Amino acid sequence: MTDMKEKLHFACDYARGAHPDILQRMLETNGMKTAGYGLDEISESARKRIREACGCEAAAVEFLVGGTQTNAVMIDALLKSYQGVIAAETGHISVHEAGAIEFGGHKVLVLPHRFGKISANSVENYLKEYYNDANREHMVMPGMLYLSHPTEYGTLYSKEELQAFRSVCDRYEICLYVDGARLAYALACTENDVTLKDLAQLCDAFYIGGTKCGALFGEAAVVPDPGKIPHLFTIIKQHGALLAKGRLLGIQFDELFRNERYMRIGEPAIRAAERIRCALRERGYRLHFASPTNQIFCVMENDALDQLGEKVEYGFWEKFDDDHTVTRFATDWATTEDETKALIDVL
Amino acid sequence: MTDMKEKLHFACDYARGAHPDILQRMLETNGMKTAGYGLDEISESARKRIREACGCEAAAVEFLVGGTQTNAVMIDALLKSYQGVIAAETGHISVHEAGAIEFGGHKVLVLPHRFGKISANSVENYLKEYYNDANREHMVMPGMLYLSHPTEYGTLYSKEELQAFRSVCDRYEICLYVDGARLAYALACTENDVTLKDLAQLCDAFYIGGTKCGALFGEAAVVPDPGKIPHLFTIIKQHGALLAKGRLLGIQFDELFRNERYMRIGEPAIRAAERIRCALRERGYRLHFASPTNQIFCVMENDALDQLGEKVEYGFWEKFDDDHTVTRFATDWATTEDETKALIDVL
């Protein structure tokens, strides 16, 4: 219930509004009367730009409002009614979606993670064990692999890792789906070698995050081969996820993909995060693990946290030991050099 | 896929953007960093204004994105897992929500309608028959009555009718829920004698429509006695219906309820609809039935429709007979006198 204007805010990456060009476009188009449900020409233009950026003319692109909603819709759309989805135990769908996947009747089948990541090997072992289990028909059949890129820990998969996942998925005939809630922060990161085109080639479906990446709200679900999900429009409606004035989503993605802006929009966040990580290291703090994107995980003494909390909104990640806590700082597409400097000054 | 700027648009009431004050407020607040998920101070201000307008200090007010979503969430939240919801066969949940209620496991129990309305009597008979049926434990137990006000046909319930529904609901211990997708158009209508305060007194829950009533998107669900739905926040999240930047909804309803604007925002639509109805009658058209709000249902000769369609976007409602069609014209909060005149000129 707090407005945080008095404090520095590094608690999350969805605390402000949208890129100014998006608001400008909303103003300009406000009086227009267009068809509803995303059947308007602005949405169509956005779809076209996304298809181009993905190098996939045939792709179905549907705009949804938020991440949990998109995951719930797309996973339900891709799975058979009796199948479950494999995910890291730290995956967003495993923990922080209040059971939205199970609400659709599907079990989340969890694998142990290392800083948010799982390996193609562990997925393959899971599938191998399942298919070797004489009782497998009494178990939930895995029908999909869910990955997030970047992960919830800000870590990244390499293209090679994704190819290995794809290869496992092919061998066991399951779908590959990537949650790109923070995809812009991967794309803006030098460590990242995974492009939108790669995702379109490797995934059965994925989504390009808007809410955390410059939009007011909205995610663009991409299905490179639309034949894999007939009647996606109806499924979206069935999930209560169809926006009446669909052009509002179209506007946002049309702006995010104008001149391929999405590829660069995360850069300020990455630069800020890098400066903060350097400062933390210089001041002798221990980074919990290497996270190259817009989230910084730092081990801090509990005694220092109250004081820090008076000046900065930050995230509690987890207990490290009795005396230390892992804190999370998140930058975003609009983090300024001044904000970054101010944070560094109080660290 | 069409932009309708070239034609007059009376096909629906969700074709344009938002009231300019809403966009202005979005611009002003765009750089603010606030807590997510509706826990910010703007959302809180909006809640306060709605509670005041409803004369119900204790009410829970939650903001959701769209109508189908709000119905799916609130109906699932109020019903027991084995209960169904009674509705007119023409109710939005019965027909045009792609099975969103059934997706949550609940059957919609339909009653015959008259121009979108049902009667307390028919509800009572349904309940009486259910409780007299020796096999009722093999049937879906009715747990709620769903009404829309205005109905999908633009018709209105009187306060007396709502009181009669409430009385039946009390006798049979079921909930009363009102879908107010177009509520502003009831409130602006002289025939209407149902106030927000009445709804708050009579309903277990209802929602105040934003999407069709001046907002970009958004509906405000009101639960006069919050104890009736514990953990509504989690239920919203479970349905994929929680907006990360919840303040966007807060902003819209804070503006819609600033100086009780919502009570008046539908007036231009009502005036325009009245003028159109007069003009239709004068030109000898037959109105299909009396609908006092922002929708006009007119019986037109099929032969004339193509010509009309070149100049006006209108709605197909239903076949009247082999030579005639019932068309729907919808006005909205922003319909201008010029637009109205232009339509009248081509009729």
Added chain:
Amino acid sequence: MTDMKEKLHFACDYARGAHPDILQRMLETNGMKTAGYGLDEISESARKRIREACGCEAAAVEFLVGGTQTNAVMIDALLKSYQGVIAAETGHISVHEAGAIEFGGHKVLVLPHRFGKISANSVENYLKEYYNDANREHMVMPGMLYLSHPTEYGTLYSKEELQAFRSVCDRYEICLYVDGARLAYALACTENDVTLKDLAQLCDAFYIGGTKCGALFGEAAVVPDPGKIPHLFTIIKQHGALLAKGRLLGIQFDELFRNERYMRIGEPAIRAAERIRCALRERGYRLHFASPTNQIFCVMENDALDQLGEKVEYGFWEKFDDDHTVTRFATDWATTEDETKALIDVL
């Protein structure tokens, strides 16, 4: 809570145990240790006999415990997650399954009936209207036609009618599923011209009722082309419908189909029903409609019912008018001539 041994019992067709040969076989096999879940040799023998009776070597045959369960499993297995099932408004799934179909997320799309039957024409009109509706993607997509044979009113479809349904289903690419809870009573009836082989040729799936037709419990679901439902075993388990000692179902159907007994087992019921109908007509009662199978629907004066009820358990069907009631008498595979005579004597 009443044992009805003192009264004549014509209230339903599931009040006694099983054909003696079934109990005898259970005794003989009681000490055997066999594989669970229907993977035993007795179940396999039963499957073989059913496949032969259906003239369909390739069919998948799965044994389930009861009718509602079988409908819930098979309809969920055949439909896509966003599809609904068309049924008569009097269909068992529409009324008396406590929302089991909706529990699986599917809407039942009802059509008006005539004595339990619907017509291929009304199905076609429903589908045509759906596909002509510009808003159909906001509606539940019909994915299946559910019929019961005999219907809940004891009426029968002709082979020609079933062929017409199949033809509509083919044109609109939906499945055809037949609920054969009382199928033995159709097969034993001279008016019936639909064979098991016909059902296997015309349906995507159907079930052969055991519970009401000589078994203790159990229904045999037949899928002529098993490729239409991959992983049916897992779907059955997911629905909590897999019987651990599956051979119990195998035993029952192996006996029911030994020497094609199932084709004849309903004959005593049909003979008894015919005698009762004659007696009713002779005594001047009005039969509500022609029902050629094991259910008799008779219009009786309310004043006479109390007296009748002292001697006979019968079923209340519906109110006819203020002074009359439609009663139902059901015979079964074991109804004796003595029982029939005793009933006739008290009518």
Added chain:
Amino acid sequence: MTDMKEKLHFACDYARGAHPDILQRMLETNGMKTAGYGLDEISESARKRIREACGCEAAAVEFLVGGTQTNAVMIDALLKSYQGVIAAETGHISVHEAGAIEFGGHKVLVLPHRFGKISANSVENYLKEYYNDANREHMVMPGMLYLSHPTEYGTLYSKEELQAFRSVCDRYEICLYVDGARLAYALACTENDVTLKDLAQLCDAFYIGGTKCGALFGEAAVVPDPGKIPHLFTIIKQHGALLAKGRLLGIQFDELFRNERYMRIGEPAIRAAERIRCALRERGYRLHFASPTNQIFCVMENDALDQLGEKVEYGFWEKFDDDHTVTRFATDWATTEDETKALIDVL
């Protein structure tokens, strides 16, 4: 697809039929015509006996067909729609029910186990963490603790442990539910100090297993305070779990609880298991862990397994190391001294 009459069968405890007295009673009652759905006098007698054995006159007792079905029904009946159920990661609902709990919309929240058991401490920590988590409203709310007694590993909870669980459940206001699929084997075991009366005092609901404990099929769900689950009958029907000829379940439990037979029916299994464990130890085999009930887990050399498999049906439990396998032998209520001796002779 194999009949195992040629081999010794110790692979599971549901391979044969029922206690002869049950079959005898089925024969005797076969011609009776009784009310359906468990509303008959035999079912009522069985309920009365179970209530007496549980020392709980007020308890609701409902008979269901199988274990997965009973778990799915009772867990769905006790949980709110947005709640999940805490269970050991080895719990039957976690692994071997093909997602039946998720089919009802509920997540299974798993805890690490030790030989099938979890501790009140770990449950308390889970709940404490949940309630301390600032994001808990984005997570699945735990609403119930699921235990099995004996566990899937044949291990037992002590009365003291159950009391500790109850105490945690009380503090955090969640339900306690016990899966007693093999309860007879606990009750027959000297190590066990948990009685039916204890379960009735400590649990919100539990079920008394029949399928594995002398019945053909069937489980008796007990709700000590029936007010906790209104409309359980309808919920059972909604799940497709209502047996038409409910008396078949009544008969079985009436016989199982005649003269409190159920308390002793597991004794032959326990005696046999104890003899087998002794023999294994004598022959130098390593028991994987101490399991005092009817399941024996033995570490065996892979090389020896093929030979053993020619003579004995046994269960594969898990890989122990590259050269060894954990095998499971299960005895049952009808295991004879001859069968036991024969097994020992081939070990």
